[in-house]
Amino acid sequence: MDTRSMTTSPVVALRAVSKRFATVQALGNVDLVLRPGEVHVLLGENGAGKSTATKILAGLETPDEGEVVVDGEPVALRARADSIRRGVGLVAQAGSLAGELTLVENLLLSHSSWLARRRAAADSLRRAADAAGITLELDVPAHALGVAQRQLGELAIALAQGARVLLLDEPTSSLGPHEVGGLFARLRRLAESGVAILFITHRLAEIRQVADVATVLSHGTVSLHGNVSETDDAALLRAMTGELPSRTPDRPKRTVGPVLLRLDEVTASGREHVPLREVSIEVRSGEILGVLGVAGNGQRTLADVAAGVLRPSRGSVRTTGDVAYVPEARSEGLLPHMPAKRSAVLRRLTEPRFARFGVLDDRATGRFAKELFDRHDVRPRDPEVPTGLLSGGNQQKLLVGRELDGAPQVAVLHGPTQGLDVRATDAVRAEIQRAAGEGAAVLLVSSDVDEVRGLADRLIVLFDGRVADQFDAADFDATRVGRAMAGLST
Structure with a gap:
């Protein structure tokens, strides 16, 4: 059993959070706790509320009910800057980089108050990239990078900003197997250094490689929570979908033409x-x-x-x-x-x-x-x-x-x-x-x-x-x- 949840205090948490968009109930009375040194995986079908929960932690949305707690104190995260100041880094699924700017310029844009010089920004970003085990083109406009490079660039920027919490929304969706393995090794190292990590994925095989704790959302509510080592894949799938889906269908014989x-x-x-x-x-x-x-x-x-x-x-x-x-x-x-x-x-x-x-x-x-x-x-x-x-x-x-x-x-x-x-x-x-x-x-x-x-x-x-x-x-x-x-x- 993972004992971290019993020995460390949460760095950030959602307490009884609800959120509605027009007629859509995105979250209903959701609790989510992130602890230092822990990789916490968030699962659920599309539209289950995972991205909404992440956006609330990142200061991009505010809850209709409930509260966000940082270091044991309720806080109001009304903007991304509020969350960054609290040490919450985000690697968004859709990306948040300014496309015409380089990764270094994106970092300067978000933290110009303390990184006044380009060389200092580049050095900070390079150190963060090294810590995460990634190689980046620092002086290429973000729009010229592939999706994978932009995701990894956002991760390095978050670390350069001093993140002690990392929110990663589907970070491996565009990575090859070698890149995924390297990313997981670095995430484990970051967790061991005390960073709290929230990891959204749909790939169950990844959970076993990197996660300590799992929370499953279904229709905006928590349907399962527990240590990964004590939860089997069948239980996770049932909590997500209510059934055990099939796998990749057999390749049928087809008539090949011109x-x-x-x-x-x-x-x-x-x-x-x-x-x-x-x-x-x-x-x-x-x-x-x-x-x-x-x-x-x-x-x-x-x-x-x-x-x-x-x-x-x-x-x-x-x-x-x-x-x-x-x-x-x-x-x-x-x-x-x-x-x-x-x-x-x-x-x-x-x-x-x-x-x-x-x-x-x-x-x-x-x-x-x-x-x-x-x-x-x-x-x-x-x-x-x-x-x-x-x-x-x-x-x-x-x-x-x-x-x-x-x-x-x-x-x-x-x-x-x-x-x-x-x-x-x-x-x-x-x-x-x-x-x-x-x-x-x-x-x-x-x-x-x-x-x-x-x-x-x-x-x-x-x-x-x-x-x-x-x-x-x-x-x-x-x-x-x-x-x-x-x-x-x-």
């Missing part, structure tokens, strides 16, 4: 530091091609080029038919400040049923959005709720559902299950297989090796912007994949 997506000797420079270099791939109708690699090795640029949103500097790209695209950053495919029904019809704005004389038909878009939400379990079902108020997981379900519902001939999917709970992950994987079964050529880019192995017919590994290895799924070998991802000869 090539619908072809990249020939493509070189391109995108928002990643590493350009794509002379990449050639083919994806046929009815086929899923999986793409693996440590984050930042060209996956994002490959997806952008294949989807037609980025022109290559050399080489050619050929696609046949309609192309669906789920980008790595979901915000790029949604309209966060507009009603969710607008995001639901974003690919269909030119269809006559949704527009009359150039004006959107709100009633028709609302009906379509409601049907889409029902099919893909997007919560809440209200199409008038701004997209940005949906949880990250529900935004992802909306985006993936919208893209695959239109029966595309080519589907480029970058991290389609990132941030999703177990049940939603199963549903999205089934949708991917359905799309391929109906004849789509699917390019699946994912940091989840097991996901790619379970879904793809063929796999390629990217390293330093090049195809380091490729093979049929039947020939999958973990050692071979690991060596290719590390840039070692196979």
Whole structure:
């Protein structure tokens, strides 16, 4: 049994906290206690209230009822600055960096009062990055970094600000297996130094590697709390979903047809530091091609080029038919400040049923959005709720559902299950297989090796912007994949 909870006082806690957004009860009478030296995992289905609880601790939301307690005293955290002053660091799922600024400039922006000089800021950030075991491009604008690098940059900034509490919302969703292992080792070291860590994840395997205590939220209330060592996976899943969901479905036999997506000797420079270099791939109708690699090795640029949103500097790209695209950053495919029904019809704005004389038909878009939400379990079902108020997981379900519902001939999917709970992950994987079964050529880019192995017919590994290895799924070998991802000869 972990005895930390009996021997250390909480550094921060939620006490009987409730929070409502319009008609949505996000939290109801929630208690959550974070202690120094403890990694506390927060679980729950999409829309269960995890992000809301995190935002309250971070000073981004205020509770309607209950209180936030820091060092034993009730406090009012009305802004992010209040939380930072109390030593609460945040690595948000959607990111909070100013895109035009470098990581050093983002740190100066948040703490200019005590870091007046750029060199001092860079030194502080470099020390924090070293403590977390991460390598960062300190002088590259944040928008040019991949999602994984931005997440790690936010972690380093929080440490440089003197965080004694770290709130990490799905920090591994865009990381490769080697990066995940390194992050966990550093989180354990930070915990051993006395930092309190709240870790939100949907990956049960990660819990055993890093967490001491688990709290499960279901429909905004605590459904389970206990030491990880004393709680089995079945109990956690039941607390999250009320049932034991299936795993990745068996790969069905599909009829493979003509090539619908072809990249020939493509070189391109995108928002990643590493350009794509002379990449050639083919994806046929009815086929899923999986793409693996440590984050930042060209996956994002490959997806952008294949989807037609980025022109290559050399080489050619050929696609046949309609192309669906789920980008790595979901915000790029949604309209966060507009009603969710607008995001639901974003690919269909030119269809006559949704527009009359150039004006959107709100009633028709609302009906379509409601049907889409029902099919893909997007919560809440209200199409008038701004997209940005949906949880990250529900935004992802909306985006993936919208893209695959239109029966595309080519589907480029970058991290389609990132941030999703177990049940939603199963549903999205089934949708991917359905799309391929109906004849789509699917390019699946994912940091989840097991996901790619379970879904793809063929796999390629990217390293330093090049195809380091490729093979049929039947020939999958973990050692071979690991060596290719590390840039070692196979």
